[in-house]
Amino acid sequence: MNYWLMKSEPDTFSLDDLERKGSEPWDGVRNYQARNFMRDDMRVGDKVFFYHSNCDVPGIVGIAKVASKPYPDPTQFDPKSHYFDAKSARDNPRWVLVDIAFVKRLKRTISLAELKDDPALEGMPLVRKGNRLSVMPVDAAHWKHILSLAT
């Protein structure tokens, strides 16, 4: 079992949206490192921290899980999509995604400020300066610690 953190802007797609829909193809990832995590390392059933970025209180708001194997992101082939990639070929897709399913909401938001201040989370990619990854792994120890903050 691997643990992950995935960022979403709540104005675009929030935890509420995920709860309403049940599950969602995590489309639009256009960063190779993030793609590689989804393509190479994610397994169905892996747990995911759902993180709200670019909002009043950025932080972890809920838990989701990986609900599919990786498959090509259909938006890369759609010329009308914001995520269209003219350089990606159908027989050799550049971008893949997984489906993400709602699990639960945390009792409270664990804000980025709190995560940054917590010595137990030192070294976590999320709190490193300049980090921009939208999909990243979470250590099992960090996962447990963050869960304990939320109860």
Place this chain on the structure above:
DNA sequence: GCCAACGTTGGC
């Protein structure tokens, strides 16, 4: 293969 220019992310 270097690196300047450019675009994007995302906190503040």
Place this chain on the structure above:
DNA sequence: GCCAACGTTGGC
């Protein structure tokens, strides 16, 4: 809205 950080692109 600003801007630091950083990935990508493209000229050479």
